[in-house]
Amino acid sequence: MSDRRHLISIDDLSDEDLRWLVHRGAEYSAGALEGTKPLRDQVVAVLFRRTSTRTRTAFSAGALRLGAQLITYGPGDLQENTGESVEDTGAVLSGMLDVLVARTAGPERELRAYAAQRRMAVINAMTAEEHPTxxxxxxxxxxxxxxxxxxxxxxxxxxxxxxxxxxxxxxxxxxxxxxxxxxxxxxxxxxxxxxxxxxxxxxxxxxxxxxxxxxxxxxxxxxxxxxxxxxxxxxxxxxxxxxxxxxxxxxxxxxxxxxxxxxxxxxxxxxxxxxxxxxxxxxxxxxxxxxxxxxxxxxxxxxxxx
CATH class of the missing domain: 3.40.50.1370 (Aspartate/ornithine carbamoyltransferase)
Structure with missing residues (x-):
């Protein structure tokens, strides 16, 4: 079992990783990588507690185009609403998902709690403090x-x-x-x-x-x-x-x-x-x-x- 990489803050990225992500995004933008399926057979979930047009659509369409299967959660869908902790939620989801893309609009520490496991990558789609993507x-x-x-x-x-x-x-x-x-x-x-x-x-x-x-x-x-x-x-x-x-x-x-x-x-x-x-x-x-x-x-x- 290998550790997944998370994107929670820009400060979490090395200079090399930051440049790779920007360069790779530009390659996708230029059409150089169309048809590639690096996420084949993986499952990506998107959790949005706040409205989103661009970010939600970008990650949903992006996951599908890269070969992943997609699950979507709205603000009232998870048992966090009935008192389950963020830590327990992350532990459970990590046994079923490969990636969780989350817009909480809350504190960054929530995403760090989701990321306190080794199997599921966590991507910050916007917290109160930072919008790294x-x-x-x-x-x-x-x-x-x-x-x-x-x-x-x-x-x-x-x-x-x-x-x-x-x-x-x-x-x-x-x-x-x-x-x-x-x-x-x-x-x-x-x-x-x-x-x-x-x-x-x-x-x-x-x-x-x-x-x-x-x-x-x-x-x-x-x-x-x-x-x-x-x-x-x-x-x-x-x-x-x-x-x-x-x-x-x-x-x-x-x-x-x-x-x-x-x-x-x-x-x-x-x-x-x-x-x-x-x-x-x-x-x-x-x-x-x-x-x-x-x-x-x-x-x-x-x-x-x-």
């Missing part, structure tokens, strides 16, 4: 569009949510990259994630910095935003929209970053975090990015079961 999708998209990740400069505008935390851990692992986080005051990327990104950045001459204004925008290759209401969360401040309003990505902000492409992890709310003119405009690669979630998911499934 989104970061892998983003890096795959950069690779396909620019031919590289090294040396790219990204301006992230908006809430410091689990997409931003994952990007903060992933992008600085690539030499010469720059990640400029411009987040609303009180809604930034948690300091601990920025500090973890800084540790990686120092190794490869990368840079990560966070500010809470939009003054003195840097020269960048990518402008990136996410929706202001993250899945499964709410904001206690009733006036939060007034705080977020200056951080909308509109044509004026994009014009201040000449030559930059626009990315968005979707779903988007046109007129809130981004204008329709930008999201649907010629600089946007957001829907290509969304398709790359599927290609990246296949790379993750292959890596976890190798």
């Amino acid at each position: 989104q970061a892998l999708t983003d890096l795959t998209t950069l690779t396909r569009h620019f031919g590289r990740v090294d040396g790219l400069r990204v301006l992230y505008v908006g809430e410091g949510n689990n997409t931003a935390t994952a990007l903060s851990l992933a992008l600085p692992r690539f030499p010469g990259t720059e990640l400029h986080l411009r987040t609303p005051p009180g809604y930034g990327v948690p300091v601990g994630f920025v500090e973890r990104g800084e540790i990686s950045a120092k190794r490869g001459g990368a840079r990560i910095e966070q500010r809470h204004d939009l003054a003195d925008l840097p020269e960048v290759d990518v402008v990136y935003t996410t929706r202001w209401q993250t899945t499964g969360t709410s904001k206690p401040d009733p006036d939060w929209r007034e705080i977020f309003a200056p951080f909308q990505v509109d044509s004026a902000l994009l014009a201040a970053c000449p030559g930059a492409v626009f990315m968005h992890d979707l779903p988007a709310h046109r007129g809130e975090e981004v204008t329709a003119e930008v999201l649907d405009g010629p600089a946007s690669i957001a829907f290509t990015q969304a398709e790359n979630k599927y290609h990246s998911a296949r790379a993750v499934l292959e890596w976890c079961t190798a």
